Amino acid sequence: MEGDPTLRLRVFNLNCWAIRYLSKQRQERIRLIGDVLRQEGFDLVLLQEVWSEQDYSNLKAKLGGCYPFSYYFRSGVIGSGLCVFSRFPILDTLLYQYSLNGYPYMLQHGDWFCGKSVGLVVIKISGIVFNVYVTHLHAEYCREKDGYLPHRLVQAWELAQFIRHTSKAADVVLLGGDLNMHPEDVGIRLLRGWTGLRDAFAEATRFEGCEDGCTLIPNNCFTVKSELLPFPLGIRIDYILYKAVSSFTVKCEEMKTTTGTAPGTDIPFSDHEAVMATLHIRREGQAAGANLGTAEPTLVDVVTEARTEVGVGLGAARRQRYSTGRMAVLALLLLLLQAAAALGTLAGLAAGQPFPKLSFSLLAFLAIGVLLLATGLHLFHTIEVKMLQGTEEQMRMALRALQEHL
Amino acid sequence: MEGDPTLRLRVFNLNCWAIRYLSKQRQERIRLIGDVLRQEGFDLVLLQEVWSEQDYSNLKAKLGGCYPFSYYFRSGVIGSGLCVFSRFPILDTLLYQYSLNGYPYMLQHGDWFCGKSVGLVVIKISGIVFNVYVTHLHAEYCREKDGYLPHRLVQAWELAQFIRHTSKAADVVLLGGDLNMHPEDVGIRLLRGWTGLRDAFAEATRFEGCEDGCTLIPNNCFTVKSELLPFPLGIRIDYILYKAVSSFTVKCEEMKTTTGTAPGTDIPFSDHEAVMATLHIRREGQAAGANLGTAEPTLVDVVTEARTEVGVGLGAARRQRYSTGRMAVLALLLLLLQAAAALGTLAGLAAGQPFPKLSFSLLAFLAIGVLLLATGLHLFHTIEVKMLQGTEEQMRMALRALQEHL
Numbered sequence: 001m002e003g004d005p006t007l008r009l010r011v012f013n014l015n016c017w018a019i020r021y022l023s024k025q026r027q028e029r030i031r032l033i034g035d036v037l038r039q040e041g042f043d044l045v046l047l048q049e050v051w052s053e054q055d056y057s058n059l060k061a062k063l064g065g066c067y068p069f070s071y072y073f074r075s076g077v078i079g080s081g082l083c084v085f086s087r088f089p090i091l092d093t094l095l096y097q098y099s100l101n102g103y104p105y106m107l108q109h110g111d112w113f114c115g116k117s118v119g120l121v122v123i124k125i126s127g128i129v130f131n132v133y134v135t136h137l138h139a140e141y142c143r144e145k146d147g148y149l150p151h152r153l154v155q156a157w158e159l160a161q162f163i164r165h166t167s168k169a170a171d172v173v174l175l176g177g178d179l180n181m182h183p184e185d186v187g188i189r190l191l192r193g194w195t196g197l198r199d200a201f202a203e204a205t206r207f208e209g210c211e212d213g214c215t216l217i218p219n220n221c222f223t224v225k226s227e228l229l230p231f232p233l234g235i236r237i238d239y240i241l242y243k244a245v246s247s248f249t250v251k252c253e254e255m256k257t258t259t260g261t262a263p264g265t266d267i268p269f270s271d272h273e274a275v276m277a278t279l280h281i282r283r284e285g286q287a288a289g290a291n292l293g294t295a296e297p298t299l300v301d302v303v304t305e306a307r308t309e310v311g312v313g314l315g316a317a318r319r320q321r322y323s324t325g326r327m328a329v330l331a332l333l334l335l336l337l338q339a340a341a342a343l344g345t346l347a348g349l350a351a352g353q354p355f356p357k358l359s360f361s362l363l364a365f366l367a368i369g370v371l372l373l374a375t376g377l378h379l380f381h382t383i384e385v386k387m388l389q390g391t392e393e394q395m396r397m398a399l400r401a402l403q404e405h406l
Numbered sequence: 407m408e409g410d411p412t413l414r415l416r417v418f419n420l421n422c423w424a425i426r427y428l429s430k431q432r433q434e435r436i437r438l439i440g441d442v443l444r445q446e447g448f449d450l451v452l453l454q455e456v457w458s459e460q461d462y463s464n465l466k467a468k469l470g471g472c473y474p475f476s477y478y479f480r481s482g483v484i485g486s487g488l489c490v491f492s493r494f495p496i497l498d499t500l501l502y503q504y505s506l507n508g509y510p511y512m513l514q515h516g517d518w519f520c521g522k523s524v525g526l527v528v529i530k531i532s533g534i535v536f537n538v539y540v541t542h543l544h545a546e547y548c549r550e551k552d553g554y555l556p557h558r559l560v561q562a563w564e565l566a567q568f569i570r571h572t573s574k575a576a577d578v579v580l581l582g583g584d585l586n587m588h589p590e591d592v593g594i595r596l597l598r599g600w601t602g603l604r605d606a607f608a609e610a611t612r613f614e615g616c617e618d619g620c621t622l623i624p625n626n627c628f629t630v631k632s633e634l635l636p637f638p639l640g641i642r643i644d645y646i647l648y649k650a651v652s653s654f655t656v657k658c659e660e661m662k663t664t665t666g667t668a669p670g671t672d673i674p675f676s677d678h679e680a681v682m683a684t685l686h687i688r689r690e691g692q693a694a695g696a697n698l699g700t701a702e703p704t705l706v707d708v709v710t711e712a713r714t715e716v717g718v719g720l721g722a723a724r725r726q727r728y729s730t731g732r733m734a735v736l737a738l739l740l741l742l743l744q745a746a747a748a749l750g751t752l753a754g755l756a757a758g759q760p761f762p763k764l765s766f767s768l769l770a771f772l773a774i775g776v777l778l779l780a781t782g783l784h785l786f787h788t789i790e791v792k793m794l795q796g797t798e799e800q801m802r803m804a805l806r807a808l809q810e811h812l
Contacts, residue, residue, distance in 0.1 A: 074796035075505065077785050091807070093800060094571050097505060099481065115789070120571070165500050165526070169574030358764050365771040379483050383521070390480035394499060401497070 007126055007281040008253075012042040013176035013240050015136065015215075015272040017222065018081075020052045024222060025267060030055050032262050033269050034062040037085070041066050042276070044123075045085040046176035048136040049270075051078050051114070059085070073134075076115020082134045082177075084121050092122040096162045099387040100151040102138055104380065111138050111148075118159050118177075120166055128248065128281060131170035135159060135177040137187075143230075149187075150313020152180065153306050154391045156187035160194040161394070171248050172281055173197065175241040178272065183236055190306045193299040194398070197241035200252040200277040209257030212236060215273040219260035222271035240277045247284055254278040300402050307395040314388040321381035328374035334367045413532055413687040414659075418448040419582035419646050421542065421621075421678040423628065424487075426458045430628060431673060436461050438668050439675050440468040443491070447472050448682070450529075451491040452582035454542040455676075457484050457520070465491070479540075482521020488540045488583075490527050498528040502568045505793040506557040508544055510786065517544050517554075524565050524583075526572055534654065534687060537576035541565060541583040543593075549636075555593075556719020558586065559712050560797045562593035566600040567800070577654050578687055579603065581647040584678065589642055596712045599705040600804070603647035606658040606683040615663030618642060621679040625666035628677035646683045653690055660684040706808050713801040720794040727787035734780035740773045 017023045018030055037045055037059075045067060050056050056072045063070070067085035073095050074080065080097075084090070096118050102111040118135040137159075138152045146152075156179075167173045175197060181188045183199070191197065201213040210217050210233070217234030218225055228234060244250045256276040262269045338360065423429045424436055443451055443465075451473060456462050462478045469476070473491035479501050480486065486503075490496070502524050508517040524541040543565075544558045552558075562585075573579045581603060587594045589605070597603065607619040616623050616639070623640030624631055634640055650656045662682040668675045744766065 074792040074799075075789075076792070077788050079792065090803075092571070093803070094567055095505075095796065096502065099501075099503060113785075115792075161500055165498070166571045358767060361764060361768060362771075365768075369775075379519075382483050383481075386480040386482070386485065386521075390501065393480075397496075397499070 009279045010042045011044045011277045013046045014274040015048040015178040016050050017270040018050050018055050034059050043087045046134040047083050048178050049081045050083050051081045073119035075117045077113040080117040082119045088123050088125050090121045094120045098155040100154045128171045130172045131167045133175040137180045139180050150310050153187050156191045160191050163195050171246045173243050178238050180237050186305050189302045193302050197243050200240040204252040204255035206254045220268045238275050249282050249284045251280045253280050303399050310392050317384040324374050324377040331367045331371035338364050415685045416448045417450045417683045419452045420680040421454040421584040422456050423676040424456050424461050440465050449493050452540040453489050454584050455487045456489050457487045479525035481523045483519040486523040488525045494529050494531050496527045500526045504561040506560045534577045536578045537573045539581040543586045545586050556716050559593050562597045566597050569601050577652045579649050584644050586643050592711050595708045599708050603649050606646040610658040610661035612660045616665050626674050644681050655688050655690045657686045659686050709805050716798050723790040730780050730783040737773045737777035744770050
């Protein structure tokens with residue numbers, strides 16, 4: 001940096017789709033990803049959905065020569081799936097687990113079990129402090145009726161708040177990940193507006209790859225074609241975002257995506273396309289990205305829109321809390337009734353055996369099962385209500401601050 | 407600050423012991439706390455165990471005149487119990503929920519249900535940015551055989567990491583809370599060493615209150631005397647810690663605790679004593695507390711000791727994960743066996759009805775119950791293992807960095 005005033009940084013981001021026993025050709029693809037990363041020699045590699053620690057260890061062993069520094073973020077039952085490989089020493093790390101992340105009983109979706117999080121690694125290159133964030137937000141399973149939108153918005157808000165609070169001493173902020181949001185979705189406008197992060201794809205001087213920068217495309221043999229029917233070109237949900245915090249400027253010189261297959265082969269890295277950015281970082285008198293990215297009047301609209309959606313989620317969570325609570329109370333009443341009947345029989349109040357023993361016991365077991373399940377769900381939805389309320393309150397405070405500023 | 411080079415800040419900290427239906431004379435005490443806070447006019451009030459949002463609202467209504475700004479941190483089933491009242495505007499907030507916090511099945515302890523967290527509020531007074539943290543760590547139920555020590559150490563480590571990462575742009579850092587650790591416990595040495603925070607009690611020029619600054623004393627009519635038998639003076643587990651980050655110095659001019667009753671009454675505020683500090687903040691050329699507080703060779707020992715304890719917890723968590731997993735497998739085998747027997751009977755392989763129907767069904771229900779319970783516990787202990795591993799790994803990295811530095 002002292003000699004050359006510009007630092008060039010090559011960043012690679014990929015959702016690896018490496019779920020043990022479920023993802024197709026997983027080991028072959030992990031090998032392929034390792035090979036290409038070794039050949040290409042990026043500066044920073046941000047990976048998601050590396051859910052097997054063995055896969056991470058294999059990559060680490062293979063990449064030790066060119067990426068001597070790495071970190072795997074552990075969380076949830078399965079793991080966060082997040083890891084970072086770096087050519088430069090990792091000075092510090094921090095993990096923030098999102099407070100809401102779907103429902104444990106939605107086993108077919110499974111997001112809850114991953115403990116979705118944002119991982120931070122701090123890296124210093126030529127005296128410039130980089131705060132590098134890697135994350136993966138809750139998936140969108142049905143765009144028309146997206147029941148997870150409030151949770152994803154809470155995650156986007158917490159991500160933005162976490163970045164704002166932890167990056168104050170950084171010179172440059174980088175965020176890579178599968179955000180599971182289209183570029184114009186409210187969550188990504190919120191994230192960009194509230195942090196001032198800029199989208200490498202939109203800012204790139206040169207671009208090479210899928211049309212519109214899409215990262216989930218029909219051309220990839222692993223994508224579910226029916227899900228992409230409304231989007232003939234595919235969708236863009238994987239991002240590299242950046243900003244300069246102090247007296248630096250960051251420019252995206254080149255942006256690339258893979259286009260359905262890994263370079264030089266006929267199988268893809270993953271069901272997602274990889275995103276690769278070449279960034280130029282230059283020391284300046286005044287930071288360009290130091291302020292909020294979106295003009296504040298627009299930001300007020302974005303936060304208001306997000307807050308409305310969180311409010312909708314809050315209403316739904318309250319209804320769930322109520323109905324599970326009612327179910328628990330009903331099961332408890334049934335049990336008490338049965339206990340009274342049994343006691344009555346024992347005390348000889350009723351003549352003989354009024355119910356068949358088997359159905360009586362089965363009913364009691366059923367009631368106990370329903371009671372436990374409904375209580376568990378009631379507790380879960382109570383937490384959900386609390387966290388949605390908390391986010392709504394924070395957004396309200398943010399809006400007030402923005403409006404006072406205007 | 408421009409006219410007077412010294413800013414004087416009066417901070418109040420109290421674990422309010424305000425558990426609905428369980429804490430004695432709760433409403434009376436909350437009223438009393440409100441009265442005294444209004445009379446005394448502190449600058450900052452940090453409260454823990456305000457578990458009823460109604461109590462918070464009552465305090466807020468009462469204190470609106472002298473503390474116009476406040477924030478209540480929501481988390482967990484019951485809530486974090488944390489709140490802040492301030493004479494100065496709260497500019498921003500962030501909540502970090504600890505990744506480990508006891509066990510949901512330890513109903514008699516209940517810590518798990520509170521979603522123990524650290525809350526951050528950012529306040530600016532006379533141009534000085536204060537990062538104010540309020541927290542409450544997992545309780546210690548048995549000092550001789552403290553099964554929660556690894557969880558409390560993970561919390562202390564996460565607290566330290568959260569403070570380090572979020573306070574880089576602050577001028578002054580303040581932490582108040584019930585840390586559930588004695589002054590010489592490894593967790594508090596870790597927290598102080600790794601953040602550079604200083605103990606207001608130890609640094610105070612003047613002190614007035616319970617001997618040794620104790621905050622859980624036999625003289626308080628709400629404390630459990632038998633628990634305090636080994637400590638005739640009581641124990642000190644509630645703290646105000648502080649440091650200057652940039653070109654400021656902080657000095658604790660005066661420190662006070664209540665001594666078993668609230669001032670001018672015969673009942674205590676809570677089962678804990680309140681802690682009150684008067685801090686002097688002065689702009690200097692060089693920050694005094696900017697570096698790590700403990701000399702680095704000592705810090706290496708502290709981190710090593712903490713890591714060993716986390717390792718012990720990791721071993722225990724792995725054993726629990728194994729035994730709950732084995733239990734789930736056994737329950738599944740029993741169910742399969744029963745299914746085979748039932749199918750055999752249906753197919754006419756066995757002559758007549760080999761088992762009494764009732765006991766057969768009860769056994770099946772029992773097996774299903776054990777299977778579900780053991781699976782749930784297995785998942786829980788899997789998360790516990792992941793988080794303990796993650797903390798151990800982070801401590802290992804910290805040790806390496808410290809040793810390289812030496």
